[in-house]
Amino acid sequence: MSATSEPSPLHGASESDGALRAGLVGAAEQLLRAVRDLSSARTTDAIAQVVKRTARALVDADGATFVLRDRGHCYYLDEDAIAPLWKGQRFPAETCVSGWVMQRGEQVAMEDIYVDPRVPHAAYRPTFVKSLVMTPVRRADPIAAIGIYWAHPHRATPAELALLQDLADTTAVALENAEVYAELERRVAERTEQLTLVNQELEAFSYSVAHDLRSPLSAILGFAEIIEDRHPSLSSEQITSFSREIVSAGKRMNTLIGALLDFSRSARATLDKIEIDLSSQARAIAERLLAATSPRPLELVIAADMRARADGALFDVMLTNLLSNAIKYTGKKPHARVEVGQLQHPEHGHTFFVRDNGAGFDPAQSQRLFSPFQRLHSDREFIGSGIGLATVARIAKRHDGAVWAESTLGQGATFYFTLP
Ligand SMILES: Nc1ncnc2c1ncn2[C@@H]1O[C@H](COP(=O)(O)OP(=O)(O)OP(=O)(O)O)[C@@H](O)[C@H]1O
Ligand SMILES: [Mg+2]
Secondary structure, three states: OOOOOOOOOOOOOOOOHHHHHHHHHHHHHHHHHHHHHHHHOOOHHHHHHHHHHHHHHHOOOOEEEEEEEEOOEEEEEEEEEOOOOOOOOEEEHHHOHHHHHHHHOOOEEEOOHHHOOOOOHHHHOOOOOOEEEEEEEOOOOOOEEEEEEEOOOOOOOHHHHHHHHHHHHHHHHHHHHHHHHHHHHHHHHHHHHHHHHHHHHHHHHHHHHHHHHHHHHHHHHHHHHHHHHOOOOOOHHHHHHHHHHHHHHHHHHHHHHHHHHHHHHHHHOOOOEEEEEHHHHHHHHHHHHHHOOOOOOEEEEEOOOOEEEEEHHHHHHHHHHHHHHHHHHOOOOOOEEEEEEEEEEOOOEEEEEEEEOOOOOOHHHOOHHHOOOOOOOOOOOOOOOOOHHHHHHHHHHHOOOOEEEEEOOOOOEEEEEOOO
8 A cells, every 4th residue: 555545454453343353354365365375386586476465565664675595695586666766686684674683683674763873874765665575584694585666655553573584484494395306307307308318329339230230241141141052152261261251251240230339338348446556447348459450650658657547447448449440540550659648637636647649529519429329430431330429428437437538530539538
């Protein structure tokens, strides 16, 4: 109501018992409606809507604000009033009445705001406000406040103060529920995103498994059928050559299946972290890999005394993949160089790296590398199945670490990883 209308039955003791009772019944109904509306409000904004409307009507005031505690500030989120107040504004907590209330968890009522030193008079002078009540939401540890204002001098009655505190207490529960609800929604969204990602990965995975296994399998079946038919024109040399093709295709399948098993194991295996001598392990892996490739000059530089804590088996898979890439993609360089080292990264902290001077890749594509079956080189250039780095990324993630890459096309690549 405004200054010109009759005071509410709740305002004074001068009313008759009947009018007071009627007023109380009306207030109780409004409060009940607010409880019902608040119980279904899922956001702070929706809560503010209910609160400002109910608070103002409950005590027949000229304005209501809903103020949030925002660290050291008071944020006037919403208002319902006969003229603008401070909606959308933020004030330091020490300079406003809502701040005083939220810092102490005490309700205040002021019949004349201009005699109270807690009121920042300059902020109130442009407004209609003469009297106010400010009520903390969640008394033990206030998270908000409800402001009520009158355009005429008004002394709030104990019944009004009690009603406003009841509304504030209900609001506190609603705000806590909204927070729980928002957290649940956030988690559902996060899980959905994870599931979508896993699903996409799985789709790409099964597609590529089917695709990549089929070509060696077709070769095996084709050559085996020819041999089985025993055509009279088939020479024994041809049979030997076809058998060799069958063995080589079988080996390719075996390698791919091995890589797939590593990939799926990297997701499921339980971590058994041990202290790892990264320097000697890197040397052992590199030598093992080099022994399996046709001999060529390759300068191997491994920093001394590198140590990490990781699962032994998974770490072996990770480093094997990075080093096998470095060796593979330097295959066409006359002076190949592979370096394993460590550094202090400004953002990631202690970081290891595997660097080579090989074919490199387009840096704009660097994120793709870590998804399964994404290859930046064709089989004609470098043979591979595109599962190695996806496995590396998974292993790093399982150790709460990260992996990323830098490169200049044609000038080599550096793969970084952390194992916190
Ligand atoms: N050291 C590197 N230099 C240049 N390109 C690289 C390097 N390491 C990886 N890549 C690029 O990233 C792609 C993905 O690497 P990843 O190790 O996952 O697969 P791959 O080496 O092709 O096959 P494999 O599954 O047998 O390891 C490669 O196909 C290649 O294009
Ligand atoms: Mg690889």
